[in-house]
Amino acid sequence: MSTPKEKLLFKPNSSGVVSVCLAYPGTREVALANLGFQAVFRILATTPGVICERAYQPDPGQALLSYESKRAAGDFDILAFSLSFESDYPLVVAMLDSAGIPARRQARDQSDRGWPLLLAGGPACFLNPEPMAPFMDLFLLGEAEEMLAEAFESANSWRGVGGAAVLDALCRVEGAYRPSDCEPVYGDDNRLSDRGTREGAAGKVLRRYVKNLDDAGARTVVVAPDAVFGDKFLVEASRGCEWGCRFCAAGFMYRPVRHRDSGKVLADAKAGLEHSRDIGLVGAEMASHPGITRTCSDIADLGARVSPSSLKADVITPGLAAALARAGTRSVTVAPEAGSERMRRVINKNLSEDEILRAADMLAADGVESLKLYFMVGLPGEEEEDRQAIVELVTTIRDRLLSAGRKHGRVGSVKVSINPFVPKPWTPFQWDAMMPVAELKDVLRRLRRSLGRLDNVQVDADSPREAYLQTLLSRGDRRVADIIETLARADKDQWWGILREMARGGASESDSANGTINPDDYVTREYGGDELLPWDFIDQGIDRDYLWLERRRSQAAIETEPCDVTSCVTCGAC
Numbered sequence: 052m053s054t055p056k057e058k059l060l061f062k063p064n065s066s067g068v069v070s071v072c073l074a075y076p077g078t079r080e081v082a083l084a085n086l087g088f089q090a091v092f093r094i095l096a097t098t099p100g101v102i103c104e105r106a107y108q109p110d111p112g113q114a115l116l117s118y119e120s121k122r123a124a125g126d127f128d129i130l131a132f133s134l135s136f137e138s139d140y141p142l143v144v145a146m147l148d149s150a151g152i153p154a155r156r157q158a159r160d161q162s163d164r165g166w167p168l169l170l171a172g173g174p175a176c177f178l179n180p181e182p183m184a185p186f187m188d189l190f191l192l193g194e195a196e197e198m199l200a201e202a203f204e205s206a207n208s209w210r211g212v213g214g215a216a217v218l219d220a221l222c223r224v225e226g227a228y229r230p231s232d233c234e235p236v237y238g239d240d241n242r243l244s245d246r247g248t249r250e251g252a253a254g255k256v257l258r259r260y261v262k263n264l265d266d267a268g269a270r271t272v273v274v275a276p277d278a279v280f281g282d283k284f285l286v287e288a289s290r291g292c293e294w295g296c297r298f299c300a301a302g303f304m305y306r307p308v309r310h311r312d313s314g315k316v317l318a319d320a321k322a323g324l325e326h327s328r329d330i331g332l333v334g335a336e337m338a339s340h341p342g343i344t345r346t347c348s349d350i351a352d353l354g355a356r357v358s359p360s361s362l363k364a365d366v367i368t369p370g371l372a373a374a375l376a377r378a379g380t381r382s383v384t385v386a387p388e389a390g391s392e393r394m395r396r397v398i399n400k401n402l403s404e405d406e407i408l409r410a411a412d413m414l415a416a417d418g419v420e421s422l423k424l425y426f427m428v429g430l431p432g433e434e435e436e437d438r439q440a441i442v443e444l445v446t447t448i449r450d451r452l453l454s455a456g457r458k459h460g461r462v463g464s465v466k467v468s469i470n471p472f473v474p475k476p477w478t479p480f481q482w483d484a485m486m487p488v489a490e491l492k493d494v495l496r497r498l499r500r501s502l503g504r505l506d507n508v509q510v511d512a513d514s515p516r517e518a519y520l521q522t523l524l525s526r527g528d529r530r531v532a533d534i535i536e537t538l539a540r541a542d543k544d545q546w547w548g549i550l551r552e553m554a555r556g557g558a559s560e561s562d563s564a565n566g567t568i569n570p571d572d573y574v575t576r577e578y579g580g581d582e583l584l585p586w587d588f589i590d591q592g593i594d595r596d597y598l599w600l601e602r603r604r605s606q607a608a609i610e611t612e613p614c615d616v617t618s619c620v621t622c623g624a625c
């Protein structure tokens with residue numbers, strides 16, 4: 052089988068004292084579309100003293116080997132996992148099985164064979180690493196750029212020192228979390244009652260972030276035309292978001308919002324034009340970037356296409372709409388998230404229907420042919436009329452897009468993506484339960500039927516069962532590792548059956564003694580306001596009481612102003 056064509060835009064070390072295998076729980080094509088994975092690979096592969104190779108999900112029955120030299124993952128000093136999505140956790144355990152590495156830390160500790168150190172980092176980890184804690188020796192919590200370089204800065208002095216000494220050295224970096232420092236305790240109510248932090252270990256772990264992103268912003272460093280986004284050259288324009296939508300983890304875990312200097316973004320885009328005519332601008336919400344119109348216009352002047360990630364409708368200006376159209380953007384993503392004004396206030400979307408329709412008109416008038424609209428269902432406080440309002444809003448937008456299209460002799464289309472609400476740590480909705488799967492299925496079936504009657508409207512929806520798994524792995528404590536291991540060794544089409552069996556046979560209060568757990572307890576149960584949450588030990592910089600207050604405001608459908616990082620200290624992140 053021929054090796055896929057790819058080009059590294061940096062020179063990796065050809066030798067080193069410490070060998071690191073950077074693994075992505077997914078295929079190579081998916082991994083290379085992940086800017087975080089690319090950024091971590093470049094940092095490790097150019098850190099003095101480190102030699103780094105990559106590894107991806109092996110084919111069934113195949114061993115986990117490195118991509119570059121086909122070396123067994125178990126032969127590296129460190130096996131580091133880049134974890135962006137919780138639902139990849141079972142795949143991590145399956146990859147360890149395919150490497151012949153005992154998945155559980157304790158099993159490796161008890162064995163006298165020198166296993167690689169198991170490291171993990173990435174967004175999923177710094178929201179809540181606890182479900183994966185029994186498998187990993189160390190987590191690095193937060194943004195990698197500065198933390199990773201610091202953690203490996205003395206790598207050249209690690210020749211001949213054992214894994215334990217290397218682990219100690221890595222643990223000295225701020226943001227390092229050694230799960231063996233704690234032994235959580237569960238109360239009679241089967242809930243987490245204490246972290247069980249050992250004497251001398253830190254009770255809190257700071258989430259690291261990069262204060263000035265101008266020169267640290269990520270961009271494509273491995274050009275791979277066969278990756279998921281094709282040859283699109285990705286440039287990070289901002290990190291975090293000032294709007295504070297109450298369901299959105301990215302809006303809180305990356306606080307405070309940081310917009311990169313437009314000149315730096317444009318310079319990266321220009322560098323990208325040597326490899327592609329299609330520039331993807333990456334960030335949680337692009338229209339709020341202070342220089343976005345200028346940047347898109349400059350890229351258009353260079354004869355290239357620009358594709359910004361999501362745009363908030365009310366901040367799309369006529370200038371931006373025109374620049375996007377000039378830069379060949381034919382499809383734009385707008386996220387109303389909820390159909391009714393009331394529900395948008397509940398989730399703090401700060402977006403009126405007039406603003407959404409004004410944006411649709413502007414984009415259509417400037418030649419944007421299709422709109423991708425994101426909605427969520429199963430949100431806290433959602434009523435049937437809020438769901439009906441989704442159909443009405445889509446109908447109105449479709450009608451306006453088509454009438455604008457007819458004037459320009461073209462037929463527009465609306466792609467509607469409906470996703471079940473997944474309560475995420477470190478958001479105001481972290482205490483809220485997910486809607487039961489059966490109810491969600493019914494809601495989606497009725498919405499699909501109503502929207503399916505509309506011409507020029509396509510609908511796709513995430514699976515409620517996938518949302519259940521994501522919620523379980525997002526809000527779980529260490530005991531969820533048992534479920535991860537069971538799923539890792541079962542066929543995917545058996546997963547739901549296994550989870551239902553566990554829920555049926557799952558723990559009642561009295562089962563806590565033998566530690567059996569009921570997955571529903573982490574998914575469809577509302578967490579108590581004074582409950583110890585598995586992720587409370589992370590210092591995200593955000594005050595827990597602020598999140599609770601935001602939850603109360605959502606229950607009263609009261610909106611909160613967007614962040615003003617120049618003067619505000621409300622949530623504690625600035």
Ligand code: SF4
Pocket residue numbers: 306307308613614615616617619620621622623624625
């Ligand atoms: S302190 Fe204020 S401006 Fe800063 S992230 Fe928090 S809410 Fe936003």
